[in-house]
Amino acid sequence: MARHISIEHGEGGEMTHELIRDLFVKYFGHAEEAKFDAAVLDLPGSRIAFTTDTFTVKPPFFSGGNIGKLAVAGTVNDLAVSGAEPLYLSAGFVLEEGLSFDDLERIVASMAEEASKTGVRIITGDTKVVEKGSADKIFINTSGVGVVHPGWELHPEDIEEGDVVIVNGTIGDHGVAILAARGELGVATDLPTDSTSLYPLIRAVRDAGVRIRVMRDPTRGGLATTLVEITEDFGVIVELDQEAIPLKPEVEGACEILGLDPLFLANEGKVVFIVPEADAEKALAAMRAREEGRDATIIGRVVGRSEEGKLLLRSPVGSRRRIFRLLGMQLPRIC
Template identity: 50%
Template sequence: MNMRPPPPKRVLGGVFIPTVTLAHGGGGKAMKDLIDDVFISAFAGAAPEVLEDQARFDLTMLATHGDRLAFTTDSFVVDPLFFPGGDIGKLAVYGTVNDLAVGGAKPLYLSCAVVIEEGMQVETLRRIALSMAEAVREAGVSIVTGDTKVVQRGACDKIFITTTGIGVIRPGLELGIDHVTPGDAILVNGLLGDHGAAILCARGDMELETSIESDCAALHGLIEVLLAAAPGTRCIRDATRGGVATVLNEIANASGVSIEIDEALTPLREEVRGFCEILGLDPLYLANEGKIVVVVPPEESAAALAALSGHALGQGSSIIGHAVRGEAGRVTMQTVFGGRRIVDMLVGEQLPRIC
């Protein structure tokens, strides 16, 4: 007979405590134990021996990667914490890595601040920390400083994570949503709306069964390949909250151009299309966590499309439209029925707590 010993109980500071208590946010011994056991052990290797209140690193070391620093922050409040294709931890790493990458920066360092609700399962926290650790390894960045707060039951919904990132931009690279001129081509790197649809399904309110998974991914590798192939790239934006429609409106406004896109060229999973039809949602406003809108000058559009399509995270890339002369800030779409409709900025909220 094959007898296996029971798995060892995980302990915090030598005592098995299954849930997070207010003491874990008190700044004392319990907090140190929680941080050591859950976060330091997950981020092993990246963490220094002596914990100071700030991380420190050489400017000369940074300067070998570029000449400008990029700095970005995002709070993640996604509900549910775990969903098909990802979880809040992955999202918190990828989201900030992507916000750096779309500015043309090489992502280097992250900070991580968590607000935890009293009573949260320590095992759940551990799963999230391990997922973050995997994501930072994969993205080639390090979490170098952090903070932990615990609030009483009911004062927050399980856990909120704020990550802040530092990256370095190489000399001469100038991306900006105000750099677009008429004639520029507009691309996306694949099927739109998967993240928004996956989260909505995962909430279970709709009683819809689908196999849609979040597209959440770190995009700096893809962007590196793109910028090598299309060095004249005007701007890149990740189409998260507010979806592709919101990004297009921001670009059209900042650059003072009109944008025309073609519904037939807009990549959409059949399931997401159906899902949107049932719920009366517009997929252009659905959030993505692994999709970027790229604007390149016309002479680089073929090279950009080839570069994106050749990358694992660019399957299904497409030139969806162009910037044109016309009313500043106006975005329109040629529909599959032959008409042309205005794609306005999202007014109101399509789906709260999507990221």
């Protein structure tokens, strides 16, 4: 039977992973660069990071933001977690005929505002318009270029037993904000998305002298999928402490009502770090001094090495279970 693309292929779980492996890696070639959120490339005199992301979030407006803010912060964050200083973004728009000019202007204004927070410039763009019914209002691709300054490289090869896993705040906020905007929560909440540009926070951690082994932003697929990927890509075993993972009451409530796992809910303003235990307090202090890092905390540890990688979750009663990618995911079109 002929295979077809299904919604699950786009949700960041096992089926997305397989699609990438069976198609994109097969034809475009596997690259070491693919182990980071942005490709890190050597040019004459410069090491740059280069990344791309397309945003199709539904609906395009939601509490605390819109697709434009997401598109800028998302690509800024992919560059930042790859060890780069984000410098330049591109913006490619697909607009559905009939989109109101006012909505487009609000989105573009948000993009400019979000870009100014990090000091990135939106420097090149493209606009396509398709007939009514051939797209859903607006899709935005942002690609980005940053510079990896000498000494800014990450060192996942140095990860060792005892290293700590830190997140800068509560998880799942973005997922719940989108569910609420879709009217799918059943309960009223105006919990805003956590979408924000993380470069200033990451810069503060770096400036504090923290040796960052690796960092990633747990967007589509959530904290669990991101940590599964880290363990696989760098051959380590990570144990999370379930009780330590910060959750807002609204997120906990929504997950209970809908049977969702917050570990797999999308975030748009979170970063997970692995750092040496000796640097943990420095890292936490640097983060907690900032609004977007106020709830920073240690959520787990590296407990060993294993070629295939392994993510474990320790429950409040002390039992351990292994966490895998979901096959599809819980929420389509979350970003």
